[in-house]
Amino acid sequence: MNLDAKIPEGPIEQKWSKHKLALPLVNPANKRKHKVIIVGTGLAGASAAATLSELGYQVEVFCFQDSPRRAHSIAAQGGINAAKNYQNDGDSVRRLAYDTVKGGDYRSREANVYRLAEVSANIIDQCVAQGVPFAREYGGHLANRSFGGAQVSRTFYARGQTGQQLLLGAYQALEKQVNAGAVKMHSRHEMLELVVVDGHARGIVTRDLVTGKLEAWAGDTVVLATGGYGNVFYLSTNAKGSNVTATWRAAKKGAGFANPCYTQIHPTCIPQAGDYQSKLTLMSESLRNDGRVWVPKKAGDARKPAQIPEEERDYYLERKYPSFGNLAPRDISSRAAKQVCDEGRGVGPGGRGVYLDFADAIKRVGKQVISERYGNLFDMYATITGDDPYTVPMRIYPAVHYTMGGLWVDYNLMSNLPGLHVIGEANFSDHGANRLGASALMQGLADGYFVLPYTISAYLATAKQPKLTSDHPEFKKAVDDARARMTKLLNVKGKRTVDSFHRELGVLLWNKCGMGRTEKGLKELLIEIPRLREEFWRNVNVPGSAESLNQALEKAGRVADFFEFAEVLVLDALDRDESCGGHFREEHEDQGEAKRDDEKFQHVSVWEWKGEGQAPVRHKEPLVFESFKPSIRSYK
């Protein structure tokens, strides 16, 4: 597997500008001869589609939702980071890059991260020009707030709906291009296969989710912007439809899957209420600007929160991490919550919860101000739980939220499979082992607006692949493969529903490959997951036909892929015999903190699929830190 990251030479501050000059160009007349296929219309996909079509490429876009505006980026609440230094508090490109590399526990590629920080300021400019209604101060200038893992205020936001507003900006840019005839948009189309011809990614196979029709689409390059795989855990904050199928199908065609064990558990979610639960709801990290996290000092203290006096409360984040306090990064805050609950000090049903208390903030600035800052989040909490967070502390618990792992890409955002580009959450490159808050939106839009539109020419100008159509035999074969898989699922006619398998897989993973992982638990999973997968293929019940709108069939295909992928995730977690960021191997800790092993594991683990029944093979891309020297990540 060729894992040449193609990191440009030179000082980190000059890599991107030099690289842009060195990239070959496709002349305007030739751009329209190239067709770019983009899968996914979240921040990364929609921004790339709009920008590439503005440049003159033919763009064809696919999403499984009923409209491109519904991609899961829309659910991001808190904000987007940018090194604007509007607050004059000492922010800079270098500081943002440093915070991100450190936040990722020195497991990301620093050149990519530095570039991300460099283009972050352009993103805010672009979004404002599109009409994104960011929060403003009374003087008319943009407002900022602080977020976990940073000591400066660099986060831009639009109430608690930042993801929605940024996505609407990108969606509107996309629809502008649709109207101009420059983009062809296919909603309710799900990608089921990647088509590879002569070693190059040349197209995809989709299923029309309304009619069931399978179609092949040929192009000159394929861009996957299909998000993360958090739903492998069944319960997560991801939208129900979010899935691994597109990236996993690409992995099965030769694209390396990097760091699948890096999953982010977000500390502030509403705790699970029952077994029927279909998803978990995130409460924005921004709440930790004003909320104080605590549990009773005494295990098993069943008193109501108001009856527990101040001196009997443990504000454990403030105690353990005095310089960052309640704004400690996500992995650290989540782990701390798990620890106090494991000690029997958790609150609420089942003892899996901690308080997020606004009483002090309300005393300090008044209910009115708190309501202006977080009103919609408080309303959402009250709607779901029936409790009023203005008078009773919120109960929160960590939940799967984001996945840092993804398909391996080089500096040009191209995978090891020539012609396959991967952007946004679907790739692996920028967040290392832990993502800081407000960095996902930044990365999605950086990739789509300002990176891929430059780097895609590196492939298109040099690939020299023959033109082909979807009549090529490889396309026919891929359609047949997709059809055969669906037929197989429909023909099992077993006794258990898809969801019942998915739930069981999720519980297995959450218990043994969630916030805490051990060699013993992971090895057990390598027996339990294949056993459950085998039962799935023998006993799943998928009603209906392939020739109609069939949501059970859609789910079955996604869960089948989760089953294969889950095993690679666990293998990676077992192989990475260290703790870093969100990957916490209980064997490697120092007073509860993750203990890295830079000697052995300062690399990206990239997994190559070898076929059914064969063990996947792990390759390495060594990580070299020239600008940010790895150190023990302390937030104390």
Place this chain on the structure above:
Amino acid sequence: MSDKKMKLKLHVYRQASKDAAGAMKEYVVEDVSEHMSFLEMMDHLNEQLMNKGEEPIAFDHDCREGICGMCSMVINGIPHGGHRGVTACQLHMRHFKDGDEIFVEPWRARAFPVLRDLVVDRQAFDRIVAAGGYVSINTGGAPDANALPISKKEADLSMDAAACIGCGACVAACKNASAMLFVAAKASHLNHLPQGEPERYERVKKMAAQMDAEGFGTCSNYSSCEAVCPKEISVRVIAEFNRDLLKAQAK
């Protein structure tokens, strides 16, 4: 936390495909927890149906936290079920009681054809946005974001309108199946910002024309849309839209 279990009688609209005839069908669903969301209750019913060898009820959903705009059910005659400021996915079963009879239907509007059961086609909304619901700026070359101050008041009015999630409840609630609240919210979001000003009048003209072409009805100011909007968008956006449209036509 207590957990009351309920038994409910549901009447659900079933339609096998776009061209098939549809009908209401009765179901009894047991063991419904008061902590379930309405969609989790539907999941629960679907599990029961599939375990009996029947096909599940198709319904659109995705984020299940009230922001993607995908869920779309008329519950007891009211889009999203009639609790202020929530979508069907955020409606919790604690608002119902044991023995209740509940009617569940899709959005009904000529411009939103039913695809299956409770799933409708809302691409008309995308086409209306494509007609003019954007600022015509390409990527690159934007001035510094703070170069142009925007008063907090105007930015807030813009944001109030931009909160629209494009679910289509406004259309479903309207006796004319008008899309005015959706269309006017998009226009208001952009028209309150200086960036949207240059195309302001062209925008309203183009969006209004596309809305008519899609077969949505006209607005007769009943404000049912505002009452059901999960983001509580005010009909003031419709007044603004009409004023701009009049001005645009006079130009």
